[in-house]
Amino acid sequence: MKPHVHFREIEGRSPGYWALFGLFGILVLAGLAAAHYMETEGHWVTGMSNQIVWGTPHVFAVFLIVAASGALNVASIASVFGKARYKPLARLSAVLAVALLAGGLAVLVLDLGRPDRLIVAMTYYNFKSIFAWNIFLYTGFMAIVAIYLWTMMDRMGRPYGKAAGLAAFIWRLILTTGTGSIFGWLVARQAYDAAIMAPMFIVFSFAYGLAVFLLVLLPAYGWTGRPLGAELLRRLKNLLGVFVAASLYFVAVYHLTNLYAAEHGSVERFILLEGGVYTRVFWIVQILLGGIAPLVIVFHPKLGTRRAWIATAAALVVIGGLGQMYVTIIGGQAYPLVLFPGKEVSSTFFDGVVAEYAPSLPEIALGVGGIAIALLAVLLAIRVLPLLPERLDDPLVEAQAAAAGEGSGGRTEAAAGSGEAAPASGTAG
Secondary structure, three states: OOOOOOEOOOOOOOHHHHHHHHHHHHHHHHHHHHHHHHHHHOHHHOOOOOOOOOOHHHHHHHHHHHHHHHHOHHHHHHHOOOOHHHHHHHHHHHHHHHHHHHHHHHHHHHOOOOHHHHHHHHHOOOOOOHHHHHHHHHHHHHHHHHHHHHHHHOHHHHHHHHHHHHHHHHHHHHHHHHHHHHHHOOOOOOOOOOOOHHHHHHHHHHHHHHHHHHHHHHHHHHOOOOOEOHHHHHHHHHHHHHHHHHHHHHHHHHHHHHHHOHHHHHHHHHHHHHOOHHHHHHHHHHHHHHHHHHHHHHHOOOHHHEHHHHHHHHHHHHHHHHHHHHHHHHHHHHOOOOOOOOOOOOOOOOOOOOOOOOOOHHHHHHHHHHHHHHHHHHHHHHHHOOOOEOOEOHHHHHHHHHHOOOOOOOOOOOOOOOOEOOOOOOOOO
8 A cells, every 4th residue: 555645734833833934024024124225315325336246135134945846756767767756745845945046036126126117127128137037947947836836736636747847947947047147148247257156056956955945944844743763864864975976076166267367367266266255155155164164074975964063064054055156256256357368457437446245234134035935835734735745754745755766775674753864875765
């Protein structure tokens, strides 16, 4: 008999739930207040200028958009690649993807200075601009994932689940390609102008999205007392390690390629050696904290078996992702435009001068508010919709996988309620 997974919404009556709800609500209100302040006073109250036109809000927004694509990882593994053991988590994966995208787009809209200008972007299209294409990519992603979620939750939609999952998988790759191409096609900026940025952003999305998914999954089960299998968690954290390693590989290839091209030598020296805060953020936050440290944790024979450390690794990946976006978006703008290659240029308009930028409190509040919007949406969704299985202990998950014709592929002897995952040996999921 095929094992059956029972989905049920959380009760959401505990003081902890309402405290979390109130915290996210306050952060959302702070973000809205910051957006109102910047709109009424003008963007001069921020750290942005004519040289740095994309500030800290864009760092948060692009991170959330990229993570939204990767948050669909688990659902895609279940439907597109036929891994039945991940299927019970597909609903949460889809809802989290939509919530993260909504949070990122909210930050972008509120950072326009004139949010009503969004109407112009939605009614007049310049199809030579990647920004115009992104209007369709973002709205299309939400629509397709909503349909995908319907096929998972409604009996009538189940026959279309495979097709919807495949469409969502393809669309998310296109979406992240479009986001990476925003920078890869900006030939005027020496720090951008690289075709590898499109696939690099796809790999980033895998790591960032899965990290956010783990940070939602672990408390969702731990704080509600629902059993979460150690073997399933072991596979997810090993998969996170693979994605982090792949991200580091693409970063290395990107910078080595730029170093090989003489025209990019100066900007590489700026980012890697002489960029001050951008160099420190790159090496300390992006590479050390966001890359090497999570790899050490998830593949460590002892640390990688403890759920608190797995959550720490996921949090470090998120911090490293924000650092990566800061270096890419703001560091790329801070480096002066090369107007005449091989010539020194100076003028009263700061030509040839590295632009100064310091994040302001309203910018940070708006960016954090975008994250709070996404998490608040998930918090509400799991309370009103049956998104989470009542139990995901190892025997149930492995029985479901066996019923679908999958092998166990790893050790499952760790107890689901022990607070530890199985050792990090075995396949990466």
